[in-house]
Each structure stands twice: as structure tokens, then as C-alpha cells.
Amino acid sequence: MTTVILAEKPSQARSYVEALKNSTKKEGYFSVSDPVLANETFITYGFGHLVELATPEKYDQKYKRWSLSNLPIFPDKYKFIVPRDKKTQFKIVKDLLMKADTIIIATDSDREGENIAWSIMNQAKINLKSKTIKRLWINSLEKDAILNGFKNLKDAWNYYPAYQEAQTRQISDWLVGMNGSPLYTLLLRQSGVRGVYSIGRVQTPTLYMVYQRDQEIKNFKPEPYFEISAEIEANRQKFVAKLDPYQRFKDEESLTIYMEAKGLRTGFQEALTKDVLQETKRTASPRLFSLSSLQSAINKRYHASASDVLKAVQALYEAKLLTYPRTDCNYITDQEFSYLLSNLMGYLSLVSSQVSLNNTEANKRYVNSKKVQEHHAIIMTKTIPNKAKLAALPKLQQQVYGLVLRTTLAMFADPYEYEQTIIITEVGKANFKATGNVPIKQGWKLLFADDKDKNDETVVTLPKVTKNQKVQADLKTPQKETTPPVPFTEGTLITAMKTAGRTLDDEEAQSILKDVEGIGTEATRANVLEVLKKRGYLLSKKNQLHVSEQGITLCTAVELEPLLTSPEMTAKWELALKEISQKKRSQESFLIQIKKFVSKLVDEVPTQMKQSEGLSKQVKNQKIVEIQDRQQEAIGRCPLCKEGMIVDKGKFYGCTNYKAAVPCRFTLPKKWSEKTIGKTAIKALITKGESNRLKGFKSKKSGKKFDAKLKLEGSKLSFDFS
Known part of the structure; x- marks a missing residue:
């Protein structure tokens, strides 16, 4: 009985091989053995997509040239092909699948992984009903996770609809x-x-x-507006209070009407503390990371692109340090919570902050098996690197691991506690509100003490006042302007994609949109x-x-x-x-x-x-920009047609009129007698007909180097040794 394990790519196959007892490397596959596997087992792999959708010309040569008359293109049956550079590996995979009695799909545990595996099997034209097909479904490439996965294989047909979704x-x-x-x-x-x-x-x-x-x-056109603010002095201490409920005034007239109605005037006047409210508040630590929220957070802190963050998380996954990256879930199950709890001290040794991890009971804000469908949140694996290993990682990988580490540990720490004081001051017939926050217990925030983006609440200490205490208020009516929207970053755009255009930066607000499907997928x-x-x-x-x-x-x-x-x-x-x-x-x-x-x-x-x-206007703008770009790139006027411009065409210099009704074929080489000809020399040639003396030419006959001028006559280039 032959078993074939199909991995997505060579690195994934190697991770499986490393977890097993015995292996022999072959061309395009491994022969392996282990107590968790059947006797004759092979691991082979794709290079990601071994099978792709064919381009339109594969259906009909008429599609090779674009034409409006050929649209729409709706094939009766969709063709799939194996790219030329992948045919050798595909044949190896196909031959192994043909002789297999059991196939274990071990591509990435997601929709695209299903698409890759089933596409390969369908393209190989094997009789799927004659095979036993199993699914390896894991969240980590650690040895224990891999072996446990092979011991608990799932029925691959249960995941077939995910392939149909991905293919659709x-x-x-x-x-x-x-x-x-x-x-x-x-x-x-x-x-x-x-x-x-x-x-x-x-x-x-x-x-x-x-x-x-x-x-x-x-x-955007800024619009002026007025505010009313009050600087309150009580017990020889000053603090600023805002109109409550807050409102702004579009002009001086509406401001004046409001102030007269409320008995207000600018400058100093008596006031009364109408209410003093004090409350101890707690803030829970951030939710665990999905891929999108991690990409947004890293982009905000370190300005890394979403693509670079994904590569970094993928590398940490393959290094067995982080769990599966392409997840849209912010929760873990009790199983993950249990191993994190067992390894707390090891994880804590990697952070410099002295923080108490007292919350050893699962909290549904983070641990909820019902919320975990395909993959749980991105967390650390059981493999704990030492500080030297972490320091050896590329900088972005260090930053990603560090943030995941601290965010995961934070769920075990105490909440951040602070005392909030609200003072409502009555001035005339209007109320002004001041809020003060004083930290009591840093809790989980100690883990982010060195984080430049920790976003701590501003510490504002208000004076001790009592209800109905007389105070002094200095009223001001500053004129301000509205501000334009903020440009997208990759982090905020990823968030906007996830929330279908609802640009919610706040994680809690995003979590409320339970039924919103974003555009694209985490992957x-x-x-x-x-x-x-x-x-x-x-x-x-x-x-x-x-x-x-x-x-x-x-x-x-x-x-x-x-x-x-x-x-x-x-x-x-x-x-x-x-x-x-x-x-x-x-x-x-x-x-x-x-x-x-x-x-x-x-x-x-x-x-x-x-x-x-609107399009007509933009087309004119585009043409102007294209002309300006060509003029900036141009080295000079073509000496042959006198109309086109000489530009850098990659491997040579040529005229922009090469596609004109009467085409100009004038060109100059970038290399001449093994010397690279720079733009300065080219400019001299097309304007003066000759260059300065240049060094570094090499004789084809003798192989010796020599100096010479270059001379241009018509379109003919030659040496000038004078």
C-alpha cells in the first residue's frame, strides 16, 4: 500500500520530513518512514500553483491580439495548464499520485491550499474515487503538531467545497x-x-x-469655526474644560447669539462646580492578532508594507516560531490557551518588562472555540527561541515576533487601571466638562513600555474640588479650521478592505461588525x-x-x-x-x-x-503628463528624423518616432567595443556628431584596451583616433 503526501512547496515538505524519523531525498520527492505513517510513504510537493488557468489565446488564436469585437470571452469549459518551467515537477507528482493508494493533502490548511492540491490531482487525471484521500490540517509546523496531525488525519472530501470556492x-x-x-x-x-x-x-x-x-x-476646502473653552482655576490650579455638550459655531454671529442666550462673555467670570464624578476604570489588553490586524499594527508602528509583513510572518511560521499566518480569526481555543499557560515563564524571559501574569483562567475575549473555524489567531508556538536566536532574525521578523509575543502575553496580565475624574463646571447657564485620567495600575501596558506606539491615555491630573465650589473661569473663543481627511496608509487600507470600505481604525468598533465581509481574503x-x-x-x-x-x-x-x-x-x-x-x-x-x-x-x-x-479632462491631463515624462527622459532631438526624441530603451538608445506613420529606426548602442556608452556621450554624439575622448574600449583582435573618440555620421558610428 503506497501513501503519497502532497505538500504545497519544498520548504513545507522539508518541515514534514524533519518531523519524521527516517527520510531519503529523491528527485522531486522524499521517501519517508515513521510509526505514524504507513509502510511505503513518499512526500512530494508543488511550487505553489503547478496548475494555472489558461490564457485566452490557448482557447483561440484570435484572442492573441486584443479586439473589442472578441469581447466578452466566455469559455464553454475552462482550460487548466501546467507552465513550462513546472512540467518536470508536475510529472514527478503525477506519477507518484497515480501509484498511490492513499493521498494525504498536506498543502496549506486554507482555501488556496485546497485549490492547489485538488487542481494538481484533477490535472493529473487520476481516478479520485479509487483512492483514499485524507487531509492534514495543522496550525503549526512544529514537530509535535505535525506528528499529531498525521495521527489525526481528516477526510479530505469534507474540504472539497473549500476547493470549489477557491476555484470559483x-x-x-x-x-x-x-x-x-x-x-x-x-x-x-x-x-x-x-x-x-x-x-x-x-x-x-x-x-x-x-x-x-x-x-x-x-x-477639501477648510471651513472656519469657533469653539468656546474655559480655563478653570480652582485651589490655585488651572485646567481646561470644553463646552458640554460640545458644539462648534460656523460664524461669529451664531457664537454671539449662543453666548448671549447662556449669559456668557469672554474673559474672567465666576463659575460653580456643578458636579464631580470619580470612577475607577479598567481597560482590557488588545485582542489577539488576525493577519489583517497584525499587518495594520506593524505598518502603523514600523511602516512596513502589508506584503513584507506577510513574508515576515510566513518566515516565522516556517521557522516554527509563530502559528499559521493567513487567519482572519482573533480567538484561540482552550488547547492553545493551555500550552501558552504552560510556557508562560519561557515567553516572559524574552521581554524586558517586569509584569505579573496573574490571569490564568481563559477569558472569552480571547479564548472561544466557537469563534475558531479554520484557524485560530496568530500566537507563539511551543518552540521558544533564546534571545540570541531572536537577535539573529531580520529586523522586521524581530518586530513581528515581539509584537505578537507581547500582545499574547498581555491577555494573562492584569487590566490597565486608572482613576477617571470628571468635573462639570457651570458658567452662566452653560456647562463645561473636564476629564482627568490618573493611572493606578499599569497592568498589561508594562509589556508595551518601550513601544513608541503604546497610545497611553494622556495623564491629566485635576485638582481636588467639591460640588458647588466657587471657581474662576476664563472663557476663550478661538477660531479654528476644519482639517482634511488623512491619506491612506497600507495599514489603514488593509483595514478598509477588511471592513468593506468602513474605515474603522478602532479594533473594538471592527469587532461589532460581525456580519461584514471584507473585500479580498486574509491571504x-x-x-x-x-x-x-x-x-x-x-x-x-x-x-x-x-x-x-x-x-x-x-x-x-x-x-x-x-x-x-x-x-x-x-x-x-x-x-x-x-x-x-x-x-x-x-x-x-x-x-x-x-x-x-x-x-x-x-x-x-x-x-x-x-x-x-470627467474622463475627457483626465485624458488631456494624462497626455500632458506623458509628454512631460518623455521630455524629461529624452536625451535630445533625433539627428536623423529631426522630430522624435532619443530616449533610453533599455538595451539601446532609440527614437520615439519608431511607431510613426513614417517610422524612424535610428538607434545607438549602449555598449561599443565592450565599453558602456553613457548618456553624456550619447548627447554629444546626437548634438555635435562626436564625443569627447573616452577610455576603456577593448580590441576584439588583441584584447587590449584603448582610448578614442566616437564619431556619428548619419546613423553610422565609428572611432576617431585624432
Whole structure:
């Protein structure tokens, strides 16, 4: 009886091998043995996706060139292919799966892991019904977790709906991208805009959120307003109080009317302490981390990108220091709580703060098995590194591990306690409120004592006053201005994606939105941002995100199709996709809706873009920017056609008129006799016909180096030894 364990990638396979007693390395797989496994067992692996959706030209060569007449593209049956550079490994995997009696799916324990495994098995065309198929489902790559997982394998068919969900997401993204991208690109080209424009089911609404924020900032006009504040003096101590209930006044007239009605005037006047309230308050430690909340927190503290944070957490997972990273859950089960409790002193040795960990009973704020579906929150594993090992990690990995460590330990610490004093002072007929907070017990906050983003409540000490005590009030009416919205960061954008556009920075507020589905998934959001940055639509500077000129053009083009730009609509799609894995919806019914949406785009967008005044203005702006960019990049006027500009084309210098009605084919090499020709020399050649004497040419015959000038006659380049 042969058993084949299918891992997602080589590093994952090695983690399994290291947990087992015996192994022999083969080409593309391992032969292994261990008491937890059957006698003849092999571990093989993919390189992530060994199987991909075919591009349109694989269906019909007519799709090789984009044409509006070919849209929409709706294949009768979707083709999957193995990329050329992965064919060798695929054959190894296929041959092993063919001879297997039992297949253990051991890819990542998530939807995409299911997609990878089942896609490989389907592409291998093996008779799945003739095999016993099991599932390894683990949250850690530690030896104990792996061995325990192999002892308690699950029925893989129970996870098959998750594969159907992931594949449906893959196909729907293909349909939107393969139709939307050529549609908008070709229509923008008709408007005179160069380039290729990429459309995505998730990336487009994400980009549009940043665009809307940029537009709000750009169009923001500060509005003046007035406030009334009071500086209260009691027992020779001063403190500031705000109007209660707080309100602002848009002009001096409304301010004057209010002050006269309440018997107020600016300057000093008698007042009375109407009420004094004192209460001891407690603040619980932060919730445990999901991937999104960890990405947001690390970005806020250290300005790391969401993609870099994911890579860091993945590396710590593979190093067996943190649990599975791609989780959307903030809770753990009693099992995880138990091992954390057993190892508390070991974890505590890694932090410098002296903090008491007194809460040894599970608290439902953090420990709730009913809230854990696929994976629990990101926490430390049982493997506790020493300080030297931690110090040897890359800086971002240290920062990620440190924050997860402190946040997890915080649930065992006492609450942060502070005394809150509220003084209500009556001035005339108006009330003014002052709040003071004085720490009593730092509790869990001691773990974050060195954290520059600890966000401690400001310590405000108010004087000891009694009810109905006479005090002095100095009333002021400062004029202020409203402030513009804050630009997105990668952290706040990840949060906005998770909350479907509801930009809630507060963790507690997010937890209230129990039924909100975000756009994208924990596993894909970071990649969406990276794609938008690589395609030049999103620009990141000083941890702020803005949309590029090209991105503005795209957003202006798509904004007439709310279904394409709406985070709420995309979130509903995500909810519908999840229903597939819950067996509440079929793949076919979802794809029918996507096809209707794509058909609507193809039918309506051409007319919309022709009639859009906003797009016409943006196209003009885009053209101006493109001309300016070309002029800035240009080395000089082409000496041959006298119209185009000479620019750097990568491997050579060439004329920008190479695509003109009468094309100019003028080029100059970047290397000549093994010497790299710089832009200064090229500029001299095209303006004066010759360069200065240059050093470092190498003779092909003798191999000796020599100096010479370069001379340009027409389009012919030669040496000048004069």
C-alpha cells in the first residue's frame, strides 16, 4: 500500500520530513518512514500553483491580439495548464499520485491550499474515487503538531467545497480581468491614452477607495469655526474644560447669539462646580492578532508594507516560531490557551518588562472555540527561541515576533487601571466638562513600555474640588479650521478592505461588525496592494498611499460602473463565494452572475466613456503628463528624423518616432567595443556628431584596451583616433 503526501512547496515538505524519523531525498520527492505513517510513504510537493488557468489565446488564436469585437470571452469549459518551467515537477507528482493508494493533502490548511492540491490531482487525471484521500490540517509546523496531525488525519472530501470556492474565485477573477482589462485598455487607446490598463474584481475597488480619499483631500476646502473653552482655576490650579455638550459655531454671529442666550462673555467670570464624578476604570489588553490586524499594527508602528509583513510572518511560521499566518480569526481555543499557560515563564524571559501574569483562567475575549473555524489567531508556538536566536532574525521578523509575543502575553496580565475624574463646571447657564485620567495600575501596558506606539491615555491630573465650589473661569473663543481627511496608509487600507470600505481604525468598533465581509481574503489583500504598486497605479511615500496619474485615469474611466468600484458589492461577492464552501450556493450560479456583470460592462462602458466629461479632462491631463515624462527622459532631438526624441530603451538608445506613420529606426548602442556608452556621450554624439575622448574600449583582435573618440555620421558610428 503506497501513501503519497502532497505538500504545497519544498520548504513545507522539508518541515514534514524533519518531523519524521527516517527520510531519503529523491528527485522531486522524499521517501519517508515513521510509526505514524504507513509502510511505503513518499512526500512530494508543488511550487505553489503547478496548475494555472489558461490564457485566452490557448482557447483561440484570435484572442492573441486584443479586439473589442472578441469581447466578452466566455469559455464553454475552462482550460487548466501546467507552465513550462513546472512540467518536470508536475510529472514527478503525477506519477507518484497515480501509484498511490492513499493521498494525504498536506498543502496549506486554507482555501488556496485546497485549490492547489485538488487542481494538481484533477490535472493529473487520476481516478479520485479509487483512492483514499485524507487531509492534514495543522496550525503549526512544529514537530509535535505535525506528528499529531498525521495521527489525526481528516477526510479530505469534507474540504472539497473549500476547493470549489477557491476555484470559483479564481475563475471569476479571470473572467473580470480577461474581459475588463482589454475593454478599458482599448477604449482608452481610442481616447488617445497609451499603456495597458488592468481591471480586477478586488484590485479595482481597492484602488478606487484610495482615489476617492485623494479626491476628498484635493477638493477639501477648510471651513472656519469657533469653539468656546474655559480655563478653570480652582485651589490655585488651572485646567481646561470644553463646552458640554460640545458644539462648534460656523460664524461669529451664531457664537454671539449662543453666548448671549447662556449669559456668557469672554474673559474672567465666576463659575460653580456643578458636579464631580470619580470612577475607577479598567481597560482590557488588545485582542489577539488576525493577519489583517497584525499587518495594520506593524505598518502603523514600523511602516512596513502589508506584503513584507506577510513574508515576515510566513518566515516565522516556517521557522516554527509563530502559528499559521493567513487567519482572519482573533480567538484561540482552550488547547492553545493551555500550552501558552504552560510556557508562560519561557515567553516572559524574552521581554524586558517586569509584569505579573496573574490571569490564568481563559477569558472569552480571547479564548472561544466557537469563534475558531479554520484557524485560530496568530500566537507563539511551543518552540521558544533564546534571545540570541531572536537577535539573529531580520529586523522586521524581530518586530513581528515581539509584537505578537507581547500582545499574547498581555491577555494573562492584569487590566490597565486608572482613576477617571470628571468635573462639570457651570458658567452662566452653560456647562463645561473636564476629564482627568490618573493611572493606578499599569497592568498589561508594562509589556508595551518601550513601544513608541503604546497610545497611553494622556495623564491629566485635576485638582481636588467639591460640588458647588466657587471657581474662576476664563472663557476663550478661538477660531479654528476644519482639517482634511488623512491619506491612506497600507495599514489603514488593509483595514478598509477588511471592513468593506468602513474605515474603522478602532479594533473594538471592527469587532461589532460581525456580519461584514471584507473585500479580498486574509491571504490575498497584501498581494492586491503589491499588484497595484507594481502596475504603477498606487504610489507609496512616507507610509502614505496615493493614486498615480495613470491610476487616476483608470479610476475616472471605471467610476461610471459602480459595480466595479463598490467595496460593498465586492464584499457581497465574497460572501456569496463563502456560501459555496458552506454548500449554500453552487459554482455555476455564482459564475452566471459574474458573466452577467461582464456582459453589462462590455455593453455599457463604450457609451459611458464617450459621454464622460470627467474622463475627457483626465485624458488631456494624462497626455500632458506623458509628454512631460518623455521630455524629461529624452536625451535630445533625433539627428536623423529631426522630430522624435532619443530616449533610453533599455538595451539601446532609440527614437520615439519608431511607431510613426513614417517610422524612424535610428538607434545607438549602449555598449561599443565592450565599453558602456553613457548618456553624456550619447548627447554629444546626437548634438555635435562626436564625443569627447573616452577610455576603456577593448580590441576584439588583441584584447587590449584603448582610448578614442566616437564619431556619428548619419546613423553610422565609428572611432576617431585624432
